[in-house]
Amino acid sequence: MTIEGLSFTCPPNAMLAVATTVKLLAEIALLALFGQWVVGLLAGPAPERNPFYRLLQLLGRPWVRAARWLSPQLVLDRHVPLVAFLALLFVWGGAAFAKVSICLQIGVALCK
Numbered sequence: 001m002t003i004e005g006l007s008f009t010c011p012p013n014a015m016l017a018v019a020t021t022v023k024l025l026a027e028i029a030l031l032a033l034f035g036q037w038v039v040g041l042l043a044g045p046a047p048e049r050n051p052f053y054r055l056l057q058l059l060g061r062p063w064v065r066a067a068r069w070l071s072p073q074l075v076l077d078r079h080v081p082l083v084a085f086l087a088l089l090f091v092w093g094g095a096a097f098a099k100v101s102i103c104l105q106i107g108v109a110l111c112k
Contacts, residue, residue: 012106019102023095026088032059033085063088 036056040047047053060081067084068077075083103111 012102013110016099016102016106016111019095019098023092023099026092026095029060029063030085030088030092032056033063033081033088036060037081060084 033056036053039050039053039056043050043053063084064081067087068080070087071080071083099111
């Protein structure tokens with residue numbers, strides 16, 4: 001990449017680390033949001049009293065807040081976790097695609 005005559009190069013190993021880290025963070029958030037939904041279904045009318053539900057809610061809260069900030073006010077508050085889940089799913093897909101692309105460039109043996 002060149003900016004005002006300065007050339008920047010990033011080694012493929014660093015790009016692979018970034019793609020892997022983004023993918024891992026998206027996976028953790030996706031599993032937290034999915035687990036929160038499942039525990040909410042199983043816990044009944046008061047899932048907020050369940051400590052495991054509260055832990056998953058704590059893990060997913062930053063992503064739900066980011067989705068609320070990105071989405072228009074037309075989106076209902078009860079749908080914002082779904083928006084966060086779908087956005088994270090797209091981020092995960094992009095990171096997975098980037099990781100596979102980098103691994104194909106540098107060789108699959110180096111990706112293990």
